[in-house]
Amino acid sequence: MASSLYLGDSQMPANLRWVPEGCGHMLSCIAVPAVSGTATPTDEDEGPAPDRPANLPPASPPEHAVLSAIVRIDREDFWLVSDGGYQGPGNVWKDILDVKLSCALTKPSLEPINSDFAVVLNALRLLTQKCVTPGYTLGKSLFGNENSNPTRFKLRHKLLESLDTSVDSDDVGPPAATGPSLLLRALAAHPFAYRRLLQGAVVEIHFTLSHWGIAGVRRDVYGGDIELIRLLDAPIVSTCAGIKRRLPLHLKADSVPSKKQVTG
Numbered sequence: 001m002a003s004s005l006y007l008g009d010s011q012m013p014a015n016l017r018w019v020p021e022g023c024g025h026m027l028s029c030i031a032v033p034a035v036s037g038t039a040t041p042t043d044e045d046e047g048p049a050p051d052r053p054a055n056l057p058p059a060s061p062p063e064h065a066v067l068s069a070i071v072r073i074d075r076e077d078f079w080l081v082s083d084g085g086y087q088g089p090g091n092v093w094k095d096i097l098d099v100k101l102s103c104a105l106t107k108p109s110l111e112p113i114n115s116d117f118a119v120v121l122n123a124l125r126l127l128t129q130k131c132v133t134p135g136y137t138l139g140k141s142l143f144g145n146e147n148s149n150p151t152r153f154k155l156r157h158k159l160l161e162s163l164d165t166s167v168d169s170d171d172v173g174p175p176a177a178t179g180p181s182l183l184l185r186a187l188a189a190h191p192f193a194y195r196r197l198l199q200g201a202v203v204e205i206h207f208t209l210s211h212w213g214i215a216g217v218r219r220d221v222y223g224g225d226i227e228l229i230r231l232l233d234a235p236i237v238s239t240c241a242g243i244k245r246r247l248p249l250h251l252k253a254d255s256v257p258s259k260k261q262v263t264g
Contacts, residue, residue: 005029005065005066005067005068006067006068006069007067007068007069007119007120007123007124008069008070008113008116008117008119008120009119010119010122010123012067012123013123013126013127013130015029016028016029016065016127017029018130018131018211019062021062021210023212023213024210024211024212024213025131025210025211025212026062026064026208026209026210026211027064027065027067027127027208027209027210027211028062028063028064028065029065064208064209064210065208065209066206066207066208066227067206067207067208067209068204068205068206068207069105069116069117069120069204069205070108070113070116070117070202070203070204070205070232071105071106071107071108071117071120071202071203071205072105072106072107072108072109072200072201072202072203073103073104073105073106073198073199073200073201073203073235074103074104074105074106074152074200075199075200075235076104077102077103077104077144077154078103078104078195078198078199079101079102079103080101080102080103080157080194080195080198080199081101081194081195082194083096083099083159084099084100084101084159086099086159096159096160097160099158099159099160100156100157100158100159101156101157101158101159102154102155102156102157103154103155103198104144104152104153104154105152105153105154105155105205106151106152107151107152108202108233109202110202110233121150121151121152121153124142124143124150124153124209125150127209128142128211128220128222131211131220132220133213133218133220135218136213136218136219136220137218137219137220138219138220139214139217139219139220139221141154141221141222141223142154142209142222142223142224153224154224155205155207155224155225155226156223156224156225156226157225157226158225196235197231197234197235198229198231198235199235200235200236201231201232201233201234201235202232202233203229203230203231203232204229204230204232205226205228205229205230206226206227206228206229207224207225207226207227208224208225208227209222209223209224210222210223210224210225211223
């Protein structure tokens with residue numbers, strides 16, 4: 001695996017910690033105190049920071065742990081398309097800049113990695129159980145409607161991401177404000193080919209995890225954001241060969257042609 005944080009390793013969750021990020025938390029692999037089981041969606045560090053030797057540089061901020069797994073992208077719950085299914089402003093997305101592509105991930109059905117998928121699901125369950133809010137229930141997020149006994153999990157990816165708007169004095173013309181996301185650029189394929197390449201494919205997928213609480217409905221939500229997809233086994237395209245038939249030269253409206261007349 002390109003990432004050392006392979007979730008097929010049953011020991012991996014012990015090396016990961018939830019750390020505060022804005023009004024929620026992010027999963028990180030740095031050595032920091034673990035968030036207790038009584039985390040709140042607006043936890044902030046309290047008290048003075050511990051003293052550090054004067055000759056040491058300031059501690060770097062925590063970074064998202066990039067997890068990895070080998071999975072099959074589900075054919076049915078598939079929204080990794082070039083426009084994300086956007087049909088104009090609505091209740092979910094106000095603008096195309098808000099669109100997030102998504103897909104469900106299932107067992108790869110390939111040996112010897114097939115047995116790893118159960119380990120992956122168990123690791124994700126253990127990680128989500130490490131960061132909960134008192135009095136909150138588990139909302140529909142990472143495992144969809146299968147929170148108690150999941151058989152798959154869901155990830156998402158932002159369709160468009162902001163580009164660096166700073167330009168050098170020698171640059172000519174205004175810079176672009178947005179562009180295709182890293183995932184879509186990495187596929188190096190025409191947008192119309194995304195479905196053909198990914199729907200039902202076995203892939204090596206890299207992603208991060210975040211947690212936040214929705215106070216209005218008192219629910220914990222966990223989201224997974226795709227960082228990279230590597231195609232391992234292209235999807236099998238099902239074809240249905242047509243039956244060759246010879247049609248009669250003349251058809252009578254008041255009669256039904258025999259099988260011999262139709263097929264020859």
